[in-house]
Amino acid sequence: MTAVLTPARPLVEAREPRRRVRTADHVAGWGFAAPAVVVIGLFGLVPVVWSFVLSFQHTDLTSPGTFAGAANYAKLAEDPLFWDAARRTLVYTALFVPLTMVLALPIAVLLNQKVRGIALYRMAVFVPLVTSTVATGIIFSWLGNPQFGLVNALLDGVGLPKQGFFQDPGQALYAVVAMTVWGWLGFAVIIFLAALQNVPQDLMEASALDGCGRVQSFWHVELPQAAPASGFLLVWLTINGLQLFDAVYVTTKGGPLRATTVLVYHLYNEAFVSFDGGYAAAIGCVVFLVILVFTVVQLRFNRRTSHFEAR
Amino acid sequence: MTALRIRRRPSALHLVLLPLSLVMIAPLVWMVLVSFSTREESRRFPPGLPSGLEWRNYADALTDAPLGSWLYNSTVVSVVCVVGNLVLCSLAGYAFARIPFVGSRIAFLAILATLMVPFQIVMLPLLVMVRAVGLTDTLGALIAPNLATAFGVFLMRQFFLTVPRELEEAARIDGAGRLRILVQVLLPLMRPTLATLAVLTFLQTWNDFLWPLIAIQSPDTMTVQIGLQSFQGAHTTNWPKLMAGTVLSQLPVLVVFFVAQRFFVRSVASVGIK
Numbered sequence: 001m002t003a004v005l006t007p008a009r010p011l012v013e014a015r016e017p018r019r020r021v022r023t024a025d026h027v028a029g030w031g032f033a034a035p036a037v038v039v040i041g042l043f044g045l046v047p048v049v050w051s052f053v054l055s056f057q058h059t060d061l062t063s064p065g066t067f068a069g070a071a072n073y074a075k076l077a078e079d080p081l082f083w084d085a086a087r088r089t090l091v092y093t094a095l096f097v098p099l100t101m102v103l104a105l106p107i108a109v110l111l112n113q114k115v116r117g118i119a120l121y122r123m124a125v126f127v128p129l130v131t132s133t134v135a136t137g138i139i140f141s142w143l144g145n146p147q148f149g150l151v152n153a154l155l156d157g158v159g160l161p162k163q164g165f166f167q168d169p170g171q172a173l174y175a176v177v178a179m180t181v182w183g184w185l186g187f188a189v190i191i192f193l194a195a196l197q198n199v200p201q202d203l204m205e206a207s208a209l210d211g212c213g214r215v216q217s218f219w220h221v222e223l224p225q226a227a228p229a230s231g232f233l234l235v236w237l238t239i240n241g242l243q244l245f246d247a248v249y250v251t252t253k254g255g256p257l258r259a260t261t262v263l264v265y266h267l268y269n270e271a272f273v274s275f276d277g278g279y280a281a282a283i284g285c286v287v288f289l290v291i292l293v294f295t296v297v298q299l300r301f302n303r304r305t306s307h308f309e310a311r
Numbered sequence: 312m313t314a315l316r317i318r319r320r321p322s323a324l325h326l327v328l329l330p331l332s333l334v335m336i337a338p339l340v341w342m343v344l345v346s347f348s349t350r351e352e353s354r355r356f357p358p359g360l361p362s363g364l365e366w367r368n369y370a371d372a373l374t375d376a377p378l379g380s381w382l383y384n385s386t387v388v389s390v391v392c393v394v395g396n397l398v399l400c401s402l403a404g405y406a407f408a409r410i411p412f413v414g415s416r417i418a419f420l421a422i423l424a425t426l427m428v429p430f431q432i433v434m435l436p437l438l439v440m441v442r443a444v445g446l447t448d449t450l451g452a453l454i455a456p457n458l459a460t461a462f463g464v465f466l467m468r469q470f471f472l473t474v475p476r477e478l479e480e481a482a483r484i485d486g487a488g489r490l491r492i493l494v495q496v497l498l499p500l501m502r503p504t505l506a507t508l509a510v511l512t513f514l515q516t517w518n519d520f521l522w523p524l525i526a527i528q529s530p531d532t533m534t535v536q537i538g539l540q541s542f543q544g545a546h547t548t549n550w551p552k553l554m555a556g557t558v559l560s561q562l563p564v565l566v567v568f569f570v571a572q573r574f575f576v577r578s579v580a581s582v583g584i585k
Contacts, residue, residue: 047433
């Protein structure tokens with residue numbers, strides 16, 4: 001009984017000053033948050049709605065547009081270039097994402113070992129991540145040069161014929177895959193590495209005591225612990241794969257023979273070469289929708305299988 | 312036992328780690344090698360080591376193109392964006408973590424939602440906006456949209472949530488205002504998180520490509536990435552000069568990477584783990 005009565009007083013007392021602080025809190029809160037909210041809202045959120053509006057207009061993005069109804073979406077459905085670009089984007093993503101992940105996991109396990117010089121090894125794996133796409137594109141164009149590139153020298157060394165890589169319509173998309181896997185591998189490794197380092201040491205020791213070999217511990221202890229990270233990576237890499245542009249622009253400019261014209265590259269062409277801003281916006285909206293659906297489905301699936309929260 | 316045994320003979324792992332590291336850095340090593348080659352050496356098959364150091368490539372890269380002003384432009388944009396993010400994201404992160412204000416939940420969720428929005432859907436209206444306010448072809452067009460980032464706000468908010476409230480309450484009793492608490496009490500604790508945000512923002516703005524590509528036309532206003540890209544189109548045959556320019560364009564990020572690798576790795580990991 002006393003326990004119920006005693007806290008009553010402080011509660012009432014606490015409520016009074018609290019109410020007075022409230023208005024000040026609203027002012028302070030918005031005062032602190034407003035600059036960032038305005039910047040992000042104006043340049044990150046408003047354009048989404050605006051893009052949607054643009055997709056229903058005929059516009060070259062310089063003069064005011066005119067209402068077009070669903071004409072841009074109708075054009076999209078019948079545009080063979082759009083469907084070719086969509087197909088290439090899917091092929092690219094279907095190669096880029098699993099390749100990056102499958103290579104990154106064993107590398108992360110290796111870099112998680114206590115070996116002398118591990119910091120240097122990690123640095124070597126991470127450094128491509130800070131290399132700009134332009135620099136990467138220039139370097140890989142040289143490495144894959146059909147006449148004097150290093151990769152062709154290696155092929156030549158083992159008696160294989162020289163390849164065209166970025167200049168061969170049949171190989172260019174795969175060359176872009178190789179280049180972007182090199183650039184993104186460090187990212188995937190860091191994510192896996194962070195997950196592996198969260199594996200409690202006791203768990204590893206316990207599995208060792210139970211007679212698990214190093215390989216068994218990996219399969220039964222470390223891999224399950226890294227699984228949530230792979231769910232996040234799958235989403236993140238897929239989102240980036242579907243948005244491929246920079247790596248194409250700096251190496252092949254969509255060629256040769258459109259072999260690397262992926263969706264966003266097609267969008268870029270429509271907006272800044274054909275000046276069909278409305279149609280470009282429609283392509284953008286479709287890409288966004290695909291990304292949105294994929295992310296929601298994957299996050300829901302992920303939540304069911306693990307406690308991991310992507311953000 | 313197993314762990315001990317592995318630690319005692321690390322040589323087996325080096326056999327895998329060493330070639331792996333070499334493969335990863337080979338492209339960058341070759342970038343440097345070509346940048347010091349003569350033109351003939353860069354077109355030799357099979358490619359080999361340069362016979363000497365052709366510093367001339369660097370001098371040529373700096374004189375044949377406005378590489379100096381491109382580097383300067385990139386520096387201005389990156390530094391301003393880093394400072395903007397540090398200030399604006401700290402303020403907003405603090406507000407979202409600590410101050411109960413009306414609409415804070417909605418505003419924070421809206422900010423988070425922008426993380427999902429692909430840039431190519433943002434860029435067309437962004438270009439119209441930039442044209443409308445006369446920022447076309449200025450560094451302002453590159454700075455304004457990146458002054459604050461959703462990720463930065465999120466990162467700072469997560470940080471403030473981990474700071475014990477008692478720290479601030481003591482200062483509040485002493486009569487300190489929120490801004491003073493933020494600057495004098497919390498700022499010293501925030502250094503690693505601020506460094507993480509600074510490193511990530513710097514690398515992102517320095518290496519940014521698509522937005523400067525469409526927002527900037529004149530060579531004088533280009534950032535180093537866009538400039539280098541146009542340089543590549545014009546000098547496809549002079550690989551050493553192009554590589555020298557590439558090396559110069561990457562020096563700042565490499566320096567930041569080596570000096571602040573710890574923060575860089577943390578910033579990437581915090582994208583995924585939270």
